[in-house]
Amino acid sequence: MRIITKCSWIVALLFGLVFYGGDPLAHAGVLVQCPGDTDGSADWGPGETRPPNTKCIHLGAGDGFVTMADGKTQYMFGFSDLTGLATRPANPADAVNIIAAGTLAATFPAPVIVLDEGDEFYLTLTNVGMIKRPDLFDPHTVHYHGFPEAASIFDGVPDASVSINMGSSMTYYFKINDPGTYMYHCHVEATEHMQMGMLGNLYVRPAQDGTPFVYNGKTYTRFAYNDGDGSTGYDVDYPLQIGSFDSAFHDANETVQPLPFALMVDNYPMLNGRGYPDTVNPAPLPAQPMENGGKVTQVESALIEAQPGQRILLRISNLNVTRFYTLGSMGLSMQVVGKDAKLLRGPTGNNLYYRTNSVTVGGGESVDTIMEIPTDAAVGTKYFLYATNLNYLSNDAEEFGGMMTEIRVVN
Amino acid sequence: MKNKPIKSAFYIAVFSVLLLGPFVTGAGAVIDGITGPTFNLSVGIGRISTPDGGSVLIWGYAGGTGQVQYPGPTLIVNQGEVVTVTLTNNLTVAGTDPAPNVSIVFPGQQVAVVPTDPGVPGILTAEAAPGATVTYTFTATHAGTYTYYSGTDSALQLEMGLVGVIIVRPVSGVGYAYNHPDTQFDREYLFLLSEMDPRIHEVVEFQGPAGVAATDYLANYFPVIWFINGRNAPDTMSPAGVPWLPHQPYNIVPRMHPGERMLMRVVGGGRDLHPYHHHGNHSRIIARGGRLLESAPGAGPDLSHEVYTLQSHPGNTIDAIFTWTGKGLNWDIYGGTDVNMPHTCNGKAVGETQDAGAPEFDPGTSEYCPDHGKPFPVILPADQNMAFGGFYGGSAYMGTSGSLPPGEGGLNPNGGFAYMWHSHTEKEMTNYDIFPGGMMTMMIIEAPGVTIP
Numbered sequence: 001m002r003i004i005t006k007c008s009w010i011v012a013l014l015f016g017l018v019f020y021g022g023d024p025l026a027h028a029g030v031l032v033q034c035p036g037d038t039d040g041s042a043d044w045g046p047g048e049t050r051p052p053n054t055k056c057i058h059l060g061a062g063d064g065f066v067t068m069a070d071g072k073t074q075y076m077f078g079f080s081d082l083t084g085l086a087t088r089p090a091n092p093a094d095a096v097n098i099i100a101a102g103t104l105a106a107t108f109p110a111p112v113i114v115l116d117e118g119d120e121f122y123l124t125l126t127n128v129g130m131i132k133r134p135d136l137f138d139p140h141t142v143h144y145h146g147f148p149e150a151a152s153i154f155d156g157v158p159d160a161s162v163s164i165n166m167g168s169s170m171t172y173y174f175k176i177n178d179p180g181t182y183m184y185h186c187h188v189e190a191t192e193h194m195q196m197g198m199l200g201n202l203y204v205r206p207a208q209d210g211t212p213f214v215y216n217g218k219t220y221t222r223f224a225y226n227d228g229d230g231s232t233g234y235d236v237d238y239p240l241q242i243g244s245f246d247s248a249f250h251d252a253n254e255t256v257q258p259l260p261f262a263l264m265v266d267n268y269p270m271l272n273g274r275g276y277p278d279t280v281n282p283a284p285l286p287a288q289p290m291e292n293g294g295k296v297t298q299v300e301s302a303l304i305e306a307q308p309g310q311r312i313l314l315r316i317s318n319l320n321v322t323r324f325y326t327l328g329s330m331g332l333s334m335q336v337v338g339k340d341a342k343l344l345r346g347p348t349g350n351n352l353y354y355r356t357n358s359v360t361v362g363g364g365e366s367v368d369t370i371m372e373i374p375t376d377a378a379v380g381t382k383y384f385l386y387a388t389n390l391n392y393l394s395n396d397a398e399e400f401g402g403m404m405t406e407i408r409v410v411n
Numbered sequence: 412m413k414n415k416p417i418k419s420a421f422y423i424a425v426f427s428v429l430l431l432g433p434f435v436t437g438a439g440a441v442i443d444g445i446t447g448p449t450f451n452l453s454v455g456i457g458r459i460s461t462p463d464g465g466s467v468l469i470w471g472y473a474g475g476t477g478q479v480q481y482p483g484p485t486l487i488v489n490q491g492e493v494v495t496v497t498l499t500n501n502l503t504v505a506g507t508d509p510a511p512n513v514s515i516v517f518p519g520q521q522v523a524v525v526p527t528d529p530g531v532p533g534i535l536t537a538e539a540a541p542g543a544t545v546t547y548t549f550t551a552t553h554a555g556t557y558t559y560y561s562g563t564d565s566a567l568q569l570e571m572g573l574v575g576v577i578i579v580r581p582v583s584g585v586g587y588a589y590n591h592p593d594t595q596f597d598r599e600y601l602f603l604l605s606e607m608d609p610r611i612h613e614v615v616e617f618q619g620p621a622g623v624a625a626t627d628y629l630a631n632y633f634p635v636i637w638f639i640n641g642r643n644a645p646d647t648m649s650p651a652g653v654p655w656l657p658h659q660p661y662n663i664v665p666r667m668h669p670g671e672r673m674l675m676r677v678v679g680g681g682r683d684l685h686p687y688h689h690h691g692n693h694s695r696i697i698a699r700g701g702r703l704l705e706s707a708p709g710a711g712p713d714l715s716h717e718v719y720t721l722q723s724h725p726g727n728t729i730d731a732i733f734t735w736t737g738k739g740l741n742w743d744i745y746g747g748t749d750v751n752m753p754h755t756c757n758g759k760a761v762g763e764t765q766d767a768g769a770p771e772f773d774p775g776t777s778e779y780c781p782d783h784g785k786p787f788p789v790i791l792p793a794d795q796n797m798a799f800g801g802f803y804g805g806s807a808y809m810g811t812s813g814s815l816p817p818g819e820g821g822l823n824p825n826g827g828f829a830y831m832w833h834s835h836t837e838k839e840m841t842n843y844d845i846f847p848g849g850m851m852t853m854m855i856i857e858a859p860g861v862t863i864p
Contacts, residue, residue: 029792029796031790031792033789033790120741120788122789139797139798145688145719146693146719146720148692148693148719149691149692149735149736149737149738149739149740150690150691150692150830151737151740151744151807151828152691152803152807152828152829152830153791153807155690155691155830157690157800157829157830157831158798158800159800159801159802159829159831159847159853160690160800160802160803160828160829160830160831160853161800161802161803161807161829162791162792162797162798162799162800162803163797163798163800164792164796164797164798165795165796165797165798167796168792168793168796168797169792169796170791170792170796170797171789171790172789173741173742173788173789175739175740175741177739187831189846189847190837190840190847191837191838191840191841191846191847192846194837195837195838260844261838261841261844261845261846262635262841262843262844263844264838321836321837321838322836322838323836324684324686324836339716339718340693340717340718340719340720341693341719342693342716342717342718344716345716346706346712346713346714346715346716347593347695347712347713347715348713350706350713350714352714352716360722362684362685362686362720362722362835362836363686363688363720363834363835363836363837364686364688364719364720364835365686365718365720365722365835
């Protein structure tokens with residue numbers, strides 16, 4: 001394994017030298033477009049003016065490694081956050097090698113994207129190449145899954161429009177009009193790139209945020225949707241993405257073998273890219289010095305914490321590629337207030353909210369659920385959220401783990 | 412901006428719009444099928460082709476003297492009609508056992524099993540013995556989308572291909588899904604979602620159905636090919652009725668103009684759930700299982716809600732309305748001040764201000780006028796930095812084409828906006844280990860003036 005790894009490194013380095021000309025500064029294809037930003041960092045530093053309601057993000061698309069809850073290392077494709085790295089600084093000495101920064105930096109899940117209704121959103125995607133698979137010349141895209149009234153050019157479907165080649169950037173533009181729980185993923189060779197991990201949380205906060213509404217005797221200023229009555233008000237919110245990996249597929253990809261599409265069966269069920277008990281670890285998982293060169297790639301936790309009496313909004317989405325999962329709650333019931341980034345109301349205002357102990361979510365679906373911690377719940381109380389397809393409470397052969405997390409009552 | 416439209420094509424499109432003015436859109440009845448209320452069906456064997464070059468033995472329903480087909484003929488009737496379906500069993504099987512009985516069940520219809528049923532009594536319904544005939548009769552009391560399939564040894568016979576769709580048109584007539592104005596549509600398309608485990612078909616082909624009983628294939632079902640309307644992508648996008656797919660006559664190529672309402676009739680035609688993701692916009696689920704989502708009779712779909720992924724359940728149906736205008740993109744879908752693509756919104760050219768109180772949408776093109784003339788806000792990468800899709804016409808704008816490197820594009824000649832409509836269980840976008848394929852098609856929103864059959 002180590003020999004293979006080292007050989008790949010050498011090949012990749014040679015490849016990188018040839019392909020990128022060995023010049024760390026001259027990447028003509030890397031172009032970050034962000035209004036008001038002059039140094040190409042996709043954010044606004046001293047001397048730069050951020051136009052109102054503007055958000056910029058710079059993502060890298062490439063490969064990397066993550067660790068499963070049973071300790072297994074998994075090769076993956078994914079997105080990394082390159083926001084803040086100057087690509088055209090006033091002083092050339094401050095330049096960062098974007099390709100190097102993105103190499104083996106793929107995170108799982110991909111960086112969370114949080115937007116506000118009314119935003120103008122510029123996402124620059126730079127394809128940093130997949131250094132462990134220099135034989136692949138895959139382009140990448142970002143598909144903004146569920147964005148309403150979408151235009152084909154920015155929809156990220158390679159067959160329907162364009163995708164970005166290695167060493168280059170594309171900037172996507174959206175006016176964000178509709179709050180709700182969406183998700184994002186690469187749509188190039190979707191079955192492969194998504195199984196390999198190019199998946200992330202994306203949600204949009206409503207314009208109603210900041211306006212106080214009294215609901216059930218409590219005042220809320222944050223809401224899932226523009227409900228007009230405070231009924232989607234919450235104290236804390238968590239994005240929670242269902243995903244699962246088939247380790248045989250990942251191993252085949254790493255070792256340049258034919259990919260088992262037909263035989264794909266996921267054996268690592270996860271929430272926010274982790275299997276239990278990693279899901280309840282609030283910290284980033286340790287980097288892998290050997291495979292990742294020390295880059296931290298599993299930042300997001302799946303632990304949910306709230307105080308007694310608080311309302312929790314869970315933004316649940318599913319981006320696994322093999323099956324439906326049912327997520328059940330033990331001890332707290334869920335009120336489903338949103339589905340697929342829409343408030344659950346009929347066209348004439350009929351309330352379609354419902355209470356349940358489980359939600360069944362297929363790939364590409366989302367639900368917004370609200371749970372209330374009882375006011376008399378003792379600090380330290382735990383509730384569980386888990387796949388009621390009970391055979392998915394495992395990390396491969398390891399019982400007990402998989403698709404489960406805890407809701408902890410805290411001070 | 413590097414966009415270089417083939418201007419003549421665009422001018423033609425725009426000119427047509429100007430000439431036609433508020434042009435007429437009739438309800439496109441593009442769902443292929445046979446009309447009733449009397450149907451003569453038979454069951455026999457056939458072969459379907461898969462895009463990997465393989466083929467699979469099926470048992471299928473055939474209409475009249477037609478070919479056995481997968482799915483069976485779509486039966487189109489009118490609400491209130493007495494529907495009579497006569498089924499003849501022409502099935503032949505390998506091995507020494509006789510061919511099995513076959514039948515049809517009609518979920519959602521007022522069909523009861525009564526002792527006086529003709530045919531051979533079965534568990535779920537009356538059956539046709541090999542070489543014999545059975546007749547079913549029911550009144551199509553409710554409008555909507557329904558399925559039909561074999562009620563005999565259904566686990567095997569549905570897998571073998573004995574499944575189809577019934578559409579009951581409402582009293583309100585053409586262009587309505589149900590008897591309420593909110594169910595009106597301009598175009599309608601059928602999406603029968605299904606899957607197959609070819610191991611079962613191979614055993615049936617060489618050993619007959621008795622051979623399947625000796626395996627665990629029905630219990631440990633493992634599909635590897637996925638279908639819409641009986642075809643795997645990219646065959647889904649070939650024309651209907653092509654001679655090289657004699658047993659798979661139905662295609663699925665949804666197309667519409669901005670502002671039109673498309674009725675999606677989504678049918679779970681196999682044994683699995685499928686998350687059917689339609690890119691481009693939300694759809695509104697107005698009915699499930701052939702019943703309008705209404706709070707009271709006559710209320711209309713006031714319990715409907717919007718989704719971006721339709722959760723299709725086996726044996727059930729969904730009716731959903733999809734529409735698209737590009738509202739709120741914050742740039743002009745026909746090209747803004749940054750390019751020279753002349754067109755009007757409420758009579759105003761690019762660069763002119765809208766009148767106060769002007770309609771939100773242009774009555775002819777359905778363009779969202781508040782975005783009229785707004786330039787495209789970012790620069791697209793240079794050609795050599797991009798990979799191009801076959802459905803990309805070389806321009807980000809609707810109804811226009813642009814320059815493309817040699818060999819690129821070509822599948823979207825009118826420069827429409829193309830979207831992938833597919834199972835989001837992405838594994839189901841493969842054909843027996845080959846990506847892409849499976850439960851997938853491309854939907855195109857065509858510029859006004861482009862003729863859609």
